Amino acid sequence: MTSGAGWEEQVFLPITNSISSEDNNQIKIGSSVSIEYNQNGQHVSQIDDKGLHNILVLTGYAIDESTGELVPTFDPCDYVKGILISGKILKGNHFKIIGIPSNKLYIIRKKDVHGNITFSLPIKNFNTGTYQVDLRDKVTSFVSLDRDVAKTIVDNVLAKIYAKIYNSLNKEQKDKLYRDVEEIFNYYSIKSLKSNP
Template identity: 35%
Template sequence: MASGAVDEYVFIPLVNDVNYEYNEQTLTLSKNRSPINIKILGNKHITKITENKNKENKNKVDINNILVLTGYAIDENSLGLVHTLDPCDYVKGILINGEIKQLAQGLSKQEIIFSKAEVMNKLYFMRKSKVDLQNDIKINLITDLITQPNPVRKTNYRSLKIDNKKKIEGITDLYDIHNDDAINNLVEKLNDIVNYYSI
């Protein structure tokens, strides 16, 4: 059980056909239903996306600590995570310093608290880089609210295909990436490294 101060984080899944918008310290995910609103609490994001300042790699971005949640698939309509218990299922996304302010109907919040000493050991990160955590962390997952037992169905493998960079404008604004070439590079890299299972 965690004691003392706890920093709050939200797992933001990276999936197809979602609009990510950022305005007035709020990241909004919208698709077919009511939007999901995440209030940003600070810039202590565990997932890092930065413009590369190196001359040779100018207009490129560096991405570190993309979180892979195993044993989960995502409902692509509701954007809620479904716990399948299958270790082959996974969803990839970013871990940001924030709290869930609004969820669409049918979604709920699952909270998991990690000791600051175990975050980098217990969680599976792609492109792992060191994170200096001052406190234990609470991760909020957006999950499907199952009011009665539903059978876990077949999952489907998906590759991320960002066909319009405006869709991820909220992510580029959140990480202060405004150079057009750098945004194009981010789209290219996310399309290359992000895939997931849907249900």
């Protein structure tokens, strides 16, 4: 990070049941979103021998797990947690936040984060003139990650984004990372009442 110039452009990757890694430094979220990360990028979220740091909590949003898009719900109790990584959104509508002071973001397990951050997040239907969100017959429900999913996310996604540091961790440190991911990440998922009779 160059002093004063801010971080490289970041993408918010929600850590949920619906992420999977693809070839070519890509991550797929649901059916509609693809993210490309920079293998050697300056990620705001970091891994070290003590676990995962700088996790962003987005309140007032829930995730549509089928499409991978975030939905503004206007309920301050809804939230989605994720990581900020250097990269860009290849596919999917998105919302770009330019130069937000990092101290305005709700970041947990903070370590060495300062200055302004520019990031994008995948969002539902941002391509009409007047933005509309349709919440009829929608509910949000709390979702947590079980140990197996947490392990899969670490082995398939985080291990690739943070390849260099991940490969230097010993078994105990990797176990700590599995536990971190299982314990830290949970979120609200948006669902249609009609599809859950």
